[in-house]
Amino acid sequence: MPRVDLLDSECAPITVQQYFANGDPGPIVGALATVPELLEPTLGFVGAALGAGAIGVRYKEFAILRTSVLQGCDYCIHAHTAVSLDSGLSTTEVRALRGEIPLEAGFALESERSLIGWIDALAGATGPVPDDVWSAARRHWGEHVLVELTVTIGATMFLNRFATGLQLPTADHVLERLTTEGLA
Amino acid sequence: MTDTIAPSDTVADAVRSGELPGRVWLYSNYNCNLACSYCLTESSPRSERRQLSAEQMIAVAEQAKNLGFTALGITGGEPFLIPWLPETALAMAESLPLVLLTNGTLFTGDRFERAARLAHPDIALQISLDSHLPDVNDMARGPDNFAKVVQAVPLLIARGVRVRIATTVSGALDDPLLDPLKQLVASLGVREDDHLIRPIVRRGRADEVGLGIRAVARDIPNELTITADGAFWGSFGPTVRSGRLDTDLLLTRTILPLAVPAAALLAASRGMPAGTDARLGIR
Ligand code: SF4
Numbered sequence: 247m248p249r250v251d252l253l254d255s256e257c258a259p260i261t262v263q264q265y266f267a268n269g270d271p272g273p274i275v276g277a278l279a280t281v282p283e284l285l286e287p288t289l290g291f292v293g294a295a296l297g298a299g300a301i302g303v304r305y306k307e308f309a310i311l312r313t314s315v316l317q318g319c320d321y322c323i324h325a326h327t328a329v330s331l332d333s334g335l336s337t338t339e340v341r342a343l344r345g346e347i348p349l350e351a352g353f354a355l356e357s358e359r360s361l362i363g364w365i366d367a368l369a370g371a372t373g374p375v376p377d378d379v380w381s382a383a384r385r386h387w388g389e390h391v392l393v394e395l396t397v398t399i400g401a402t403m404f405l406n407r408f409a410t411g412l413q414l415p416t417a418d419h420v421l422e423r424l425t426t427e428g429l430a
Numbered sequence: 431m432t433d434t435i436a437p438s439d440t441v442a443d444a445v446r447s448g449e450l451p452g453r454v455w456l457y458s459n460y461n462c463n464l465a466c467s468y469c470l471t472e473s474s475p476r477s478e479r480r481q482l483s484a485e486q487m488i489a490v491a492e493q494a495k496n497l498g499f500t501a502l503g504i505t506g507g508e509p510f511l512i513p514w515l516p517e518t519a520l521a522m523a524e525s526l527p528l529v530l531l532t533n534g535t536l537f538t539g540d541r542f543e544r545a546a547r548l549a550h551p552d553i554a555l556q557i558s559l560d561s562h563l564p565d566v567n568d569m570a571r572g573p574d575n576f577a578k579v580v581q582a583v584p585l586l587i588a589r590g591v592r593v594r595i596a597t598t599v600s601g602a603l604d605d606p607l608l609d610p611l612k613q614l615v616a617s618l619g620v621r622e623d624d625h626l627i628r629p630i631v632r633r634g635r636a637d638e639v640g641l642g643i644r645a646v647a648r649d650i651p652n653e654l655t656i657t658a659d660g661a662f663w664g665s666f667g668p669t670v671r672s673g674r675l676d677t678d679l680l681l682t683r684t685i686l687p688l689a690v691p692a693a694a695l696l697a698a699s700r701g702m703p704a705g706t707d708a709r710l711g712i713r
Pocket residue numbers: 462463464465466468469470471472473474506507508533571
C-alpha cells in the first residue's frame with residue numbers, strides 16, 4: 247500500500263493535468279502531483295538523467311538497475327529489470343547486475359566491469375570513493391561519460407528512496423511479466 | 431524554481447488587463463461554529479483548524495500589493511473564531527482593501543467589540559443571509575442564525591463598520607421571491623450594492639448532497655487563493671469532500687513568496703479555454 251494518495255486524472259492539480267491526459271501516468275507522477283510545483287522540475291531532471299543520453303541506454307540501465315539493487319528498491323528493480331530487457335540486455339546480464347550471479351559471469355569486458363565498479367563504489371557505499379575505482383574506470387571511459395553516469399546514479403538513488411519511502415506499488419503488468427521471465 | 435516565478439510586472443500587467451482578478455483570498459482557518467448544508471469546505475466545530483498564521487497573512491497582503499494585486503479577502507471556516515483576526519485584518523488593510531467573510535453569529539460580548547474595531551475605510555465585513563424567512567435561512571445555516579445576523583448587522587453599522595450581505599441561492603439569481611429579502615437587507619442599513627446574490631457551487635458538502643451548479647475550473651474566477659494547504663485557483667478551489675481536500679484546483683503547495691503561486695496561476699490561466707463564469711454568476 248502506498249503511504250500517500252496517488253492522484254489520478256480526477257484529482258490531478260490544474261497545473262499538472264497534462265501529465266494525466268493520456269491515462270494513468272504511474273505512481274511516481276501520482277505521488278509527485280501532490281506537490282505540483284515539484285512535478286515538472288523533478289520529472290525534467292529525472293527524465294534527463296535516466297533517459298537516453300550521450301552514453302547510450304545500455305550503460306544507463308547498468309547504472310539504474312545496479313544502483314536500485316544496491317539501494318534495495320523493489321519498485322525500481324522491477325521496473326528496470328523490464329526496461330533493461332527491453333533495451334537489449336540479456337537475462338544473464340540482468341541477473342549479474344541484480345547480484346544473482348557473479349559479475350564476471352555476465353560481463354566479459356573489463357571496460358564494462360570498471361563502469362559497474364564505479365556504480366558500486368557510489369551507490370553501494372558512503373563516504374569518499376577510492377581513487378583506484380576512478381582510475382580503473384577512467385582507463386576506459388572519458389570524463390563526460392563518468393560525469394553522466396554519476397548523474398544517473400545520483401538521480402536513481404533519489405528515485406529509489408522516493409519510491410521505497412512512499413511504498414510505491416509495482417504495476418501488475420510489470421510483475422506478471424517478470425514472473426513469466428523468472429525475474430520477479 | 432526561478433523560471434517559475436513571474437516577474438512582478440507580469441502579474442501586475444495581468445491584473446491591469448483583467449487577465450487575473452485583482453483579489454487574493456486567504457482561508458484563515460477551516461473550522462466553524464456552524465455546519466451549513468452547502469458548505470464548500472465541510473466546515474464544522476469538529477473540523478481541523480488548518481490555520482494560517484498572522485505573519486503569513488500579513489506577508490501575503492504585503493506581497494500581494496507588491497505584485498500588483500488590488501484587493502484582499504479573508505474567508506474560512508469562520509475567521510472570527512481566531513482571537514487575533516481583527517488586529518491581523520487591520521494590519522493587512524495597510525496594504526490593500528479587504529473584505530472579511532463571516533457568518534455573523536459570533537458577534538456578542540467581547541467578540542462584538544473586537545469586530546467593531548474593524549470600522550476602517552478599507553475593510554468590509556461580508557455576512558451571509560439566505561432568506562427573509564428565519565426558518566428557511568436557518569434550515570441550511572443552523573438554528574438562530576437569522577436572529578443573530580439581523581441583530582448584529584445594524585449594531586456593526588452603527589459602530590461604523592461597513593457590512594455587505596451575501597445571499598447564496600439554489601434557484602435563479604433574479605427570482606422575485608428574493609425581493610422581501612432585499613428589503614430586509616436594506617432595512618438593516620446595508621447599501622443596495624453591498625448585497626451580493628450568488629449561486630451555490632456544487633463542490634464540497636454541496637456536491638455530496640447534490641446541491642448547486644456544477645463548476646469546472648474555467649467556470650470559477652481565477653482568484654489566487656491561499657490556504658494552509660497550499661495555493662489554489664479560485665476561492666472555490668480548496669473545497670473538502672468526505673474529509674479530503676480537493677486537489678484538482680491546487681496550484682502549488684508553496685504559498686510564500688507569493689510570486690510562486692501567482693506565477694503558477696498566471697501560467698494555468700493562459701492554458702485554460704475562455705470561461706463562462708460571467709454567465710454562472712459565481713463570486
Ligand atoms: S458555509 Fe460558512 S458558516 Fe456555514 S459551515 Fe461553512 S464556513 Fe461555516
